[in-house]
Amino acid sequence: MFKVGIVGGTGYAGAELLRLLAQHPAVELRVITSRAEAGKRVSDIFPSLRGRVDRVFESPGALALKTCDLVFFATPNGIAMQQAPELLDAGLRVIDLAADFRLADTVEWEKWYGMPHACPEWAEKAVYGLPELNRSAIRDARLVANPGCYPTAVLLGFAPLVKAGAVDPLHLIADAKSGVSGAGRKAETAFLFSEASDNFKAYGASGHRHYPEIRQILARMCGGEAELVFVPHLTPMIRGIHATLYARIRSETDFQALYEKHYANEFFVDVMPAGSHPETRFVRAANFCRIAVHRPRGGDTLVVLSVIDNLVKGAAGQAVQNMNLMLGLDETEGLCQLPLLP
């Protein structure tokens, strides 16, 4: 049994990590910390875990962290870059579910996140944890930057096209819709039930932090410059991201076949039959991404539909997938639960 810890386990990504790790056959959750809830039972905060998780939240500096093989940071942005280096120096491996190590360019990072970066050297060394793109680097990584939820859905959707050079990489459009859990468990008026239900809105239309992250990886994919317009929206559901992607065709091919071939060996990516419309509930509570490709009226614009559960493939599930790779376990271990429908 590998020993793992969680720093900051009271948000939704933390809660989902708890759910997945408590059911994982090859790891033992040795420690979980929380500044705000230290001393309280985990199952008092998340009664869904009563009878299964009997740990108590420890304070952030818990020594037990250093006895772990691997530590997850499920903290707000700006914490992991402060605390992870000490663990890394002590030989542990780290997966950060926040954004601290997602951009290799820390100058760009500082612009979008509004604070100085505490350790640019680790930002450079960190491996971007999208297994379908970076599998072998993740296996050997000391520090993995777990991707954002939007970037996961958008990048898995665009990858076959952009890697093949089949579309214009300078005019990509990603119109993405997220469930409200993507905003986290913080108490803000805008995310109250009475504000967010029976309502639909865009936000950050002029600029969102996931934009530079997506662009960085798209550029790596196409080996050149990439540019996109990214508009996120809030939709009244708890979980799920639906990305609707638009790309102008540059060279003809059988796009359905391109996708099927690209993901033929990926357990967690399902290319649906031509004409399909993946729904977010087809992946609810599971680590899958389902994708469909459309070409309306045979025109020059492709429409790609890509869905994930933002808390699983978009956060905690992908983190466990990365952990499995890093620890030499089967990549699907502990991640085979079926989606919940209805």
Place this chain on the structure above:
Amino acid sequence: MFKVGIVGGTGYAGAELLRLLAQHPAVELRVITSRAEAGKRVSDIFPSLRGRVDRVFESPGALALKTCDLVFFATPNGIAMQQAPELLDAGLRVIDLAADFRLADTVEWEKWYGMPHACPEWAEKAVYGLPELNRSAIRDARLVANPGCYPTAVLLGFAPLVKAGAVDPLHLIADAKSGVSGAGRKAETAFLFSEASDNFKAYGASGHRHYPEIRQILARMCGGEAELVFVPHLTPMIRGIHATLYARIRSETDFQALYEKHYANEFFVDVMPAGSHPETRFVRAANFCRIAVHRPRGGDTLVVLSVIDNLVKGAAGQAVQNMNLMLGLDETEGLCQLPLLP
């Protein structure tokens, strides 16, 4: 008091017409028909109207229809084209909330609606009932084709750009999201609460009936060819449409000023301040369209956000607005209720 009738009043557009007309100071609802519910009290089907609407549903051929000044068809597609001509010939004026008269090209219509058109001559004469575009023609119209819900949101959003020739009219993208009431009150599994709630999906990505309607009007606006990719989505809310529009800039101008000027005298269209994100609840239950214009990172693509209540400005409210014009009433009569928030 003008005398009006409703043919087919048991769907959501019919219910909303009832709500609006019952509160309208200048008209009297003389007759409402329903094939399925003939003989039942309206308020037994819609108890929200108890104490205010004491009419009984009459059978479709009700003679009383001919005593009206104006008749609304809130029937499924294919009914108005059968029954409206007789009323029109009798000198009544008609507003069809369905799609029968929305396309001037009935060959195109037959392709999308899968049935022969019963009266192409009236399809040609019908006026497309978007007052912000067609006000004076509507005033004199005998037959008004009330626009679809998606077309209303999309066309009001694109109009200033397309009319000004400021964007490429051949590569427009409309990513639209609708509340479930847009699917009507018919019992289909896909629209059950347990299927449609906590879920998000696209549908008709390869072709939707509102596409030819939008394209037809865009072409009129730009006085040439227009082409768009239109992807509708279903979002778990009852009312509301949010259209996210993408257009490639062809000639520079102050786009915020362009919109504000274009709609300066339109009571029902609100151009929000630069940087805004209109939410569907900002227009819930009201006849407004609110619009915001974004230009992410000063790039070459504009993003326009446009929201309406699909049952009001997208259906019954717009129909009453058209009626007001046709009857020589103040255009806003009976349509000044404020949106419901929360």
Place this chain on the structure above:
Amino acid sequence: MFKVGIVGGTGYAGAELLRLLAQHPAVELRVITSRAEAGKRVSDIFPSLRGRVDRVFESPGALALKTCDLVFFATPNGIAMQQAPELLDAGLRVIDLAADFRLADTVEWEKWYGMPHACPEWAEKAVYGLPELNRSAIRDARLVANPGCYPTAVLLGFAPLVKAGAVDPLHLIADAKSGVSGAGRKAETAFLFSEASDNFKAYGASGHRHYPEIRQILARMCGGEAELVFVPHLTPMIRGIHATLYARIRSETDFQALYEKHYANEFFVDVMPAGSHPETRFVRAANFCRIAVHRPRGGDTLVVLSVIDNLVKGAAGQAVQNMNLMLGLDETEGLCQLPLLP
């Protein structure tokens, strides 16, 4: 035109007052205050009011308040008892939508609200603002305590039985379900969309502040002691209260007739036909209470179903109804909007 003011207009009751007063033909909203938002435009906080309410939030001590005929307090508990006396002494009339003046017994009040009461003398003089119970006293009242949302639904449901002495007043049960807007617009984790949607729970099962309020009025109704078990629940909808009431029969009568007669002249209370099940959407956005009476299998227990919109008949609408009475206006003025369905 009467001049009215609102103290504390940024919560949901305040927003709903704004919506109703902006459409009221006989009053002019002269001033609205907010500690937190002073200086901001009302329509920046509630964009649904753009184009109709062009006021700016003023600071709480605004002199303009004293120029009003009547002032509403839509503040948190504990504010009106501090600030209303000065306005009352200046000859204004006041309606408090919070709980400060709902209990005549301020010792009891202090126990439930956890603070000393600032003016027991006014608590004694205040009139409980349930027009169907207290109409004539309200007309002459200087200070009206607007009832809580639960008490309104529960009391209107029990009144005919309790006043007639038809049931055991010492073993009443009120199982009540509220939409989330009842919790107000404050940012608390428990009311986040991701916590409150797709979920159902009881709260305060051992004691809720509306319990003493209900019991006090029930006792007045039966002219003796009354006791009830009151269990409130949170249900994932924005607006609406559904109270399911249980009472043991003490003397036989035609209960349907009892209700119909009791409310025969009440515009805002609708006794539905025997066998009905009122739904909260039958009163959504409107000032009605709809009630149905059941007697399962002819047994000894009656079941009464009572629904209101918690923000209208349960708060702002009832406040306007009280205002109409106090100002000598028609009681239904400005309150005749039909419910919103769907």
Place this chain on the structure above:
Amino acid sequence: MFKVGIVGGTGYAGAELLRLLAQHPAVELRVITSRAEAGKRVSDIFPSLRGRVDRVFESPGALALKTCDLVFFATPNGIAMQQAPELLDAGLRVIDLAADFRLADTVEWEKWYGMPHACPEWAEKAVYGLPELNRSAIRDARLVANPGCYPTAVLLGFAPLVKAGAVDPLHLIADAKSGVSGAGRKAETAFLFSEASDNFKAYGASGHRHYPEIRQILARMCGGEAELVFVPHLTPMIRGIHATLYARIRSETDFQALYEKHYANEFFVDVMPAGSHPETRFVRAANFCRIAVHRPRGGDTLVVLSVIDNLVKGAAGQAVQNMNLMLGLDETEGLCQLPLLP
């Protein structure tokens, strides 16, 4: 590996059985039938199962059924009583998730279900499948009547009190709230998203089919007569039942201790600490029942709160629990997934 079959797998209980059985380590799903969908792939109807369930729906008379060890009926009421006897006679064991065998008294059954009962002899022999009540009889049963969803929540909540004779068994009240999936996957207007969301209502207040089922088992529990008022409600969530139970105390005891002791050895029943309020999401997607006991103000009425997931402990999960018992497997096998929160 035991071989199991499902008759009627296209409803929600069938879908949930598929989800649970596909992840069960000791059984193999050999056949699944559907009249309506025969010939279609299961994963085309439920795309959430793509890649995991590759079976095709067979027609109802499939011979493969007889090669199973155990067959589940997830059909509408009235089917199992027609088809199960043949399988039982062939030596198979059967679990009926519908109501056909829940009432031993088939005269009563015929009154509530409006059709003649096809095999009263099996109705008499069937074992009521509530393991916490009937564990040993279930182990040996040939035919198990899987309890209704409401009865499961209500009976587990009342059991400790009624069995101990601590409350008046003739005046029990069960105010129950169900998510919409309880109504099944059939297309009816009342369960459309636009009708059922943002709404709350009671239904069947004068009589619901689960009433005789609950009363029958309560009577067995107390060894005498039992009577209750049962009012079901529809609440806008997909899954979950919350039962609020009221009982008049007859003899004093430590009620919290009574519950804790009663369920001390039950893996699937969790008595929460005094003062708790179980929420339906605390058991979402899991086979648990969580219960809390309240005694408001030390009065003579107890309030018991009991929550389950109607599709798991209220249907498919309980069916698998029964199957485990019947097949001699560990009772918790395949049922240990943690609840999904948020």
